[in-house]
Amino acid sequence: MPIFLDRDPFQELDRLQRQMDHLFQNIAGRERQPRRGGVYPLVNISEDADHLYVQAELPGVKPEDLDITLKDQHLVLRGERKIPAEENNVNYHRRERESGFFRQVLRLPAQVNPNKVEAAYQDGVLTIALARPEEVKPRQIEVKGA
Amino acid sequence: MTEQELKPKAKEEAPAKGERVRPGRVFIPAVDIFETPQALVLVADMPGVSGDQVTLDLKDNLLTIHGQVAPPSERETMLVQEYAIGDYYREFQVGELIDKDKIEASVKDGVLKLTLPKAERAKPRRIEVKSG
Numbered sequence: 001m002p003i004f005l006d007r008d009p010f011q012e013l014d015r016l017q018r019q020m021d022h023l024f025q026n027i028a029g030r031e032r033q034p035r036r037g038g039v040y041p042l043v044n045i046s047e048d049a050d051h052l053y054v055q056a057e058l059p060g061v062k063p064e065d066l067d068i069t070l071k072d073q074h075l076v077l078r079g080e081r082k083i084p085a086e087e088n089n090v091n092y093h094r095r096e097r098e099s100g101f102f103r104q105v106l107r108l109p110a111q112v113n114p115n116k117v118e119a120a121y122q123d124g125v126l127t128i129a130l131a132r133p134e135e136v137k138p139r140q141i142e143v144k145g146a
Numbered sequence: 147m148t149e150q151e152l153k154p155k156a157k158e159e160a161p162a163k164g165e166r167v168r169p170g171r172v173f174i175p176a177v178d179i180f181e182t183p184q185a186l187v188l189v190a191d192m193p194g195v196s197g198d199q200v201t202l203d204l205k206d207n208l209l210t211i212h213g214q215v216a217p218p219s220e221r222e223t224m225l226v227q228e229y230a231i232g233d234y235y236r237e238f239q240v241g242e243l244i245d246k247d248k249i250e251a252s253v254k255d256g257v258l259k260l261t262l263p264k265a266e267r268a269k270p271r272r273i274e275v276k277s278g
Binding site: 014018038039040041042043044045046047048052053057058059060061062081083086087089090091092093094095096097098099100101102103109121122123124125 | 149150151152153154156176177178179180181182183187189191192193194195196218219221222223224225226227228229231253254255256257
């Protein structure tokens with residue numbers, strides 16, 4: 001029996017997860033824990049009245065190695081993190097940083113104007129600002145006195 | 147080069163050392179450390195940290211790295227949080243003798259690179275005897 005008729009089951013799960021997180025956050029009074037697993041890069045999504053912001057930590061990734069596309073409410077982050085090889089006569093003591101490819105597909109939790117998207121990369125953090133369409137922006141409603 | 151897909155990693159929290167003045171969480175940055183004939187080089191991933199927010203200290207062979215990250219804007223409401231935001235802190239015992247005056251550090255795209263040149267071995271000194 002289909003439970004989710006016209007809904008994306010993953011988005012439903014996401015929504016559930018967020019509600020659960022919210023619940024726990026209220027109980028514990030602290031920031032919610034990052035979800036386990038997932039796809040690189042991990043993202044944070046926030047909003048204000050005019051924008052939706054998608055942020056990802058991509059230290060050492062060159063902006064030219066990043067490919068961002070937006071299609072039908074789906075934001076795709078693709079790219080490669082390269083770690084330049086050192087000279088031959090080096091001796092590694094620790095190697096924790098990793099290089100490789102990534103591809104992250106995000107379903108945006110709100111409507112955005114596809115013509116008003118800006119991406120900035122600073123100090124290894126990518127910030128994509130997606131403007132909300134005019135018609136869905138929250139509007140202040142004035143209360144008229146009698 | 148092998149084509150490898152990157153896997154996400156949750157940040158590891160740094161062990162608490164005393165009470166901090168600033169509130170917030172502290173994480174351990176991932177590092178590469180390698181040695182060349184001339185120097186010890188440390189590379190650390192510290193996304194969100196700019197050059198003027200890094201504090202480095204080398205005292206009695208204990209190297210300390212601290213990177214401060216600005217807290218997220220209060221005006222925004224977090225909808226989905228997959229990664230946590232906080233400072234970076236890590237300590238290392240440096241075995242080699244380091245020439246402290248020649249340490250070089252740079253931060254680019256959230257990656258700190260620290261070059262610690264090895265101190266030249268104590269050279270045999272010749273003591274000149276002045277004739278009076």
